[in-house]
Amino acid sequence: MLMHTNTTVRRSLTRKVRQLYSKLHPTPCLLCHRLTEYHSICEACSQSLPKLGPHCPRCAMPSPDGHYCGHCLTKPPIRHASVSLFRYDYPATKLITQFKFHHQIHLCHYLGEQLAQHITTLNRPLPQQLIPIPLHAMRIRQRGYNQAAELTKVLSKQLQISMNQHCLSRTKATQPQTSLAYKERKHNLNAAFRCKMRPEVEHIALIDDVLTSGHTADAAAAVLIEQGIKTIELWTIARTIRHYG
Template identity: 35%
Template sequence: MDYHGHSGWLSILPQPDGLKRLGRKILDATLPGSCLLCGADSQGSLLCPPCTNDLPVLPEALCPICAVPTTHGERCGACLRETPHFARTIALFCYDFPADRIVHALKYGHQLAVAGWAGQKLAELAGANVFDCIVPLPLHPERLQERGFNQSAEIARAFQFWAKIPVDRGNVLRTRVTPPQATMPHKERHKNVRGAFECRRDFTGQRLLLIDDVMTTGATANECARVLKLHGAAEVTVAVIARALRH
């Protein structure tokens, strides 16, 4: 899929004209002032005003821990049954169109401008929350080599620039390759990531911000937060570009 929702990238690759059009589309999307989603004039921003207005916002009444919608902003049933190891979740958008295309542009299209944009917006949304250290959710070395960069670390870098909070990029490791969470049944996702993280630093008494791109069930963030708490973290907050919600 490309960023405009059309399939068929592979089908046009053998055609020189198709390659030129594709190259122009990607170039236009990366030029300053060109909207990532539609290519229109965005006046120096990542997105033009109409595309910005199309971004799916989360409702005001959310579970204070995992950010799923609840009737009056109370804890959701899942967090009541088993309290997560993180204290709260900061999310910019619902993981729906076109926010999902923005995440894909970063994760699979290497559009690092998205990380800068998201890091700034998350820093603004976090506001008065005080953190001692930022921890980007780590990738396993094999995945890092495949992708070439860790999208969470790039978001953390931008967040650090705006919030002036140190980032720990090397002491929290992903030690086990796991199947992508999106391919797993919801009930299996906690088992899938169990024991996948390792921490090599004492975080005693520190309030940590754990940054990722998307939260689905929260299983991955919860397992990483569990390890951070075992190494002394007083509190872990999760920040993501988008929160996936069940429809």
Template identity: 35%
Template sequence: MNISSIFNRIFPPACLLCSARSTRPLCPGCLADLPWHRQPQCPQCALPTPDGQLCGACLKHPPAFDRTHAALTYAFPLDRMIPRLKYHGQLAIAPVLGECLAEAVGHAPRPDRLIAMPLHAQRIRERGFNHATEIARTVSRQLGLPLDLASCRRTRDTPPQMGLKHDARRRNVRGAFACSGEIQGQRIALIDDVMTTGTSLDELAATLKCAGACEVSCWVVARTLPPGH
């Protein structure tokens, strides 16, 4: 009997949310109860729309990215899980989120490569990891897609977007990314944890298209909804 088997006998695997015995990070009940983002939605930004048509915001100001796939709605328990991953280093959460995202994009057109939302080097030194990269590793493995960790970087250590209004968010990330990889004619899927206004993803998508990418999709774990949805 190996060490892993002995450990599991002493400490049986448990669901991350309800602590019930489970061979998976989430038990079947908790997995089914997650707020899956399956309502009719704008194909470009994933906000709910009555019949799945383009929303007014995307019609008026089209973002640089071509489409968005969101696995879940940013609500309980995602609003607990994602901060625990990002700010408290609970890395066991990342594969769970990655598996949810991989399932949600199972029927999406396949990109040529995945790129995780870059963190500035200073932020990585503080945290010890990039949470988007950890999520992307699972998506890459589950779907057999290459994960590109070298082509894009964040050139400025921008303040957190949380709490900023839309225009301030856009100013905050303007010119914050650089791309040096060979991506001419490539189809890219950007991986991130949460899309709120989409300004960071929009700026990164614009940077990639300026570098020659022909198509950029956003694959996000969770979509924040406006009040009333």
């Protein structure tokens, strides 16, 4: 109890120090360029981001009242649940591109905190471990960081769930999924992941920035299910709506 209280005090202090720093050093909003005291995204732009809304609990495709979609009723994906915050439309696309390809790593705080807040409103059992979708070593060298791992660090702190960066590795430097036609994506991912160390838990969440076809997450989920993991969720910042079928 005391440890929990200390952690809460420390988190709130860290937030307060950051807020104070932002107040003293406002930065231009990445979207509208007005000075903002919060994370480089002003409140108005934050409100204008395209929320995903009710979606299928299994694949995160929009669905009225959040019911299972027809696709998941007949041919569900390997992962058991998907949570996503935004539609992958402008201006969410701009934030994610800046975060992923333009070294704006600090955006992991804004995006991770928004996602963590959303997860807590869902009011359902939390996973025991968070696992970032790994990048191949070659891509880490090109980019300098794994955006999924940066997001996972923030989620882990916010939700007090441990992060496991060591159980999965990417064995193939696959072509970026976005550069391939839908049908080529699944093939591109054959044997793309390897489990180096079995996580000693039953319920995990895989973390990634964008959910497109879902094949990347499912390739990782298949490897973890082989290791005896019972429940695998996928948490992403945004969900592409058009690539599906």
